[in-house]
Amino acid sequence: MSYLEYPKRAYGNDHDLYPWSYSAQREPVRLDDGTRLDAFIVVPLEFFPLNPSGKPFKHPGAMVTPYPDLRHYTTRDYGLRVGVFRILKALRAEGLKAVFPVNAVLLDRVKPLIETVLADGHEIAAHGVSTDHIHYAGLSEADEEAYIVETKALFEKHGLSPKVWMSPARNESYNTPELLAKHGFTTLLDWEMDQRPVEMKTAAGSLTCLPNHFELNDFNLLITKRQSEDEWEAEITEAARYLLAEYDRFGSQVFGFTLTPYVSGLPFRIHALKGILKVLAGLEGVRVSTASEISANWSK
Template structure:
């Protein structure tokens, strides 16, 4: 028998969704006959002092890495409040992605966004860890612990989840569905919500979350300036608004207070968001949870296909 060449071998797949070309899909509207849904994802995060993961302004030194820890902590003490004021001034809703330990680490912070009526989304316990590196029992416990805190503090269970560091194991969608979550934000594979199949015939919705219009990849990784990031938001919005004539689309903007809350980045961000609000009548300014709820009523549930080898 001839040994298969690499081109003949079957690649491992995830088995969560089937391929679907955007032009071939049914067209539907967002509320009010709109075709572009826009949401702000505000990441409110806490970090361990002297250990664990954390975004870096500059290459970290020996622990305790005071330079980077203090830079991130500034975001919760100052930057988040400036962003709250910005959102208030422009009458913008937000989906607030919350590490559950923030309720004890930064009392009053999450409550301030709750008072605005913002959506509170699960985002793990802290951003000093990745859930995808845990075994299934450990990951289940992380989800359960974070969910219990948010449910107790907010008076209701969160509908959505973003993993810390956008980290998933092969079982994460299954665990989230089993924990009662209706949508997750970890995958950036589409511009429309997508059903994921989960084990035992279940399902969970994936809502598009941005990796390009996200200040960590843009500013921390690619070293874009605040003006570069703001220009990308404006260009992305203008193009998606035009593209949405043909199909309903979702545009997310991911923000971290310790990055875009800095004054020299806040000013260009304000200009970009003002540009979006000038088109308020043409778009649906909303939350990720509202997008998920609207799409779930209109998208047919997935047929169960076989999980690919290695998924």
């Protein structure tokens, strides 16, 4: 039975990036501004190569059929040319702000889109170099750091210095958090281990992790799980209402969800998106804001 003996086994987490915190045993947080639920909307702007390397795996939105997979390539391109502008219009109608993680190689390709996002008051976040630059444990630390340095350089070329990061495919290596902190990033959208912001400590500094829920991701629900638009709308609005109802017990909480331009930006899905945004805008105690604003609000 020696295989049951593990000298590092202990109560709580199996790492020291953040402390163990059991929700039922901690004090509720009451935010000074009265916010009961902080919601953030993630709209990734992604570049999908026509011939992805697939290392160490293909991004979930990558090409599917043999080269040249023009059907899926042009669908993704449609999201950046058409679908995302429907999302922007819907957000504008409700006066809501979102965070737009951008693959750095897109900055030269979709300049008018980036200008529109910024003009509407949304937040730009760094989303790595491209969907074909996956961060994973098989990368050397030097190669991964080079990805981050390249990402920052491309943003700086366009006068942008984002402090919020979301990894391509939301995948990381064991070195990713420390490398991000080393290069000045302060907020991370890859993790989802809580219903509150979590401070992650690394040797290079701290990161604020916001719970970006994959289970509410439009690609996951509408494409992978093949749910209907009405089901998707109901799930997100129910999540918001449920978390609000928990306020007396748990205090203020946070949740985020993703709108993929080539998924929820399609014309037959906009009615569901409009319904989601209208509910969020109308719920008392809910604040929909950017990732940086939420991080700042919770750090007071």
